[in-house]
Amino acid sequence: MIRRSLLVLLIITSQAASAATGPADMAPEFGQHAVGLRIVQQYDYSRQLEAPVDAFGKAGAVGPGRPIQTLVWYPAKATRAAPMMVADYLQADLADVDFSLPAQDAAKQRGAWLAGPRKAQYGAVTLAVRDAAPVAGRFPVVIYAPSFAAPATENFDLCEYLASHGYVVIASRSLGAREVMMTEDVAGVEAQAADISFLVNYAQTLPQADITKIAAAGFSWGGMANVFAAARSNRIKALVSLDGSIRYHPKIWGAATSVRAQNTAVPMLFLGARMPTAESMERDDKLGASYLNTMKYSDVYVTTAPPMHHGDFSGLHLRFVPDSDFGDYQRTEVLQAYRSVALYARRFLDAYLKQDASALAFLQQSPARHGIGPQVLTLESRPASAVLLGEGDFLRAFAKGGYFNAQVLYADMRTRAPDFKLSPLNLNNLGYQLLRADNARGAVQLFKLATYIDPAFGNAFDSEGEAYEALGDTAAAIVAYEKAVAVDKGQVNALTRINALRAGERK
Incomplete structure (x- = not known):
């Protein structure tokens, strides 16, 4: 407690900085497992990004294939080794497209972060230990798809939390179809869906991964890419969408003729922010059919977290955003909502990947029964209303x-x-x-x-x-x-x- 108070005192002088946030702030009760992290730099040789061009017209380096820097969180043996710091995650992001980035350049940037005005945030410890020895056993797999053009680390807190409860979680950066930058169109979301498929294929090389039990989770743009991926692969058995774009981009999913309810007949958990008004959605050209309402072959759960804006579904965002960003809500209220979101994601996965009857019963009850008031999170559930026969x-x-x-x-x-x-x-x-x-x-x-x-x-x-x-x-x-x-x-x-x-x- 004394150390935490000192950290708050150190950063209070910076008006832009937020209070340092530790693992316990970001997640509910951790599971029985320690957590390991492995970072693998690999290429999808069936695709290639175009060489970037700078403002002077000079072409940059391009790898031999599509770069897929892969982060794997997994149940690990307990160790006394030092856990990752936030700065370590962000250092890994520096080389997630250009694998040839000199290590000394990345280390120099890490040092600058840890010496700068936000050193409390960058120096905060996390749960994972790099390359920790894995525990024996096989575990369900969760592929995490980040938001629009975001790094794989944007929700490392959630990924660590799931791994502690017995999941292998795999993520890679959100990249565009032909360029590093994502594009807001069908081609862009299809590219990220293909990355999810690549990671599903990679999962079968992991001794801990039970590839008969795979879910795809995603935030924002990734929360539409995972639906596209499920439409193209029946290996995906469940979907988790953190305020996913599948709600906000009816024209994009509508243009993809394969993305239909009969092709995504798997359970869906949609974890939503407080809803924007119809007027604002019309201004943003996001009004249209609801994909969730078409999912008659699926058990569908929809939560709403009133304290949370769209961006609050990124744990990394919450660690750095100033308190003023939360408007009428306190940081503690938003973090409580984020923890509730993480809890529901885990219990949903327990129910549908682990076939845990108690988890299914949890989902079928009001959040208030679990001590989560309606000011934090509400839940609507709809069981499948039709049978899909083939x-x-x-x-x-x-x-x-x-x-x-x-x-x-x-x-x-x-x-x-x-x-x-x-x-x-x-x-x-x-x-x-x-x-x-x-x-x-x-x-x-x-x-x-x-x-x-x-x-x-x-x-x-x-x-x-x-x-x-x-x-x-x-x-x-x-x-x-x-x-x-x-x-x-x-x-x-x-x-x-x-x-x-x-x-x-x-x-």
Whole structure:
């Protein structure tokens, strides 16, 4: 307590400086694990940034691929080694694009920070120990996507907190599609989504990572990029959005046709700031459809933290922002809200990645039941209201039912899930799988379903004819072949088989 008071006295002379903030201020109760941090400099060689050009027209250096400086927080063995300071994190950021930055240059900047007027903030210790020995075991993975053009360290407090509770957390900088600077468009968010996919792939190289249990979390722009990533990868099993842009950029996600509820049918926790007015959103051209409202296949939780502005969802921001930035709220109130956000993020992940029943019960209760008043955080929850069914569900049910009544099964699934669709072309291919396996009766069912869905699909009628021939039902085969020719004059095989069967020939 004495040391903390001295720190406050040291920085009170700087009007711009905020009080030094330690790990206990930024997170709820830490978990049972110590926390390690590993920093890996690697490239995505499938993509490359364009060389930067300075004001004098001189091109800068460019690496052999897209630079992905990767920060990994993980459950570690306890150690007496010194933990990271805030300055250590920010020093790592200096080389997160240009891996060739001389170490002495970065060290010089770190020294300047620690000797400057904000040395209390830069010198504050954190929870993680660089390269600490990992504990044994496998843990769920959280990929963290930072805000627009922000470094991977912007929420290191949250990442450390999750790691202490048994998660492997991986993050990289927010970069644009072709340049270092992010762009506010579909190309920009797709680039960050691809970075998330890169990190998911990297996770499988980590012995501690359980890649069957992956969530994607993100703040602001990263809280839309993670949704884009989930739409392109079914490895992502849950989404956490810290006041994510998925709420504020309906035109951008609307322009990405793959970003739809049926492709992101995973639980979502949206941790929101106090809502801007409709008038301000209209001025910023951010009014439009709500993606969260489309997520009928997902359990969706939406919190609102009245003390928090959008920027307050960055722990690094909170460590440096002056008290005047909080308006009518006190720093202690905003930090309490941030801790509540961290708690809900962790309990949500516990519920859906660790299948923790007590965590799910926690989410289903009012925050007030957990000592969090409505002036700090409120919660709305909406369970999934529709079932998402796919081809695999149909085929399993079809096989279980003895390969009968395909059309009845299809109609039933359409009733239960109005968005359920089957591809006639694929049904035709699947029918041939059954036909080659001497299940001609089941094949007939799939061929008939294909033509029921697409009555002009002549090739499926032709396939049906072949299946009836395999069953020895010549009359039914001729009828099927005639339908093939009726809808498609180019069905040469059907014409040939009609003539042959009428002449008494058999295959």
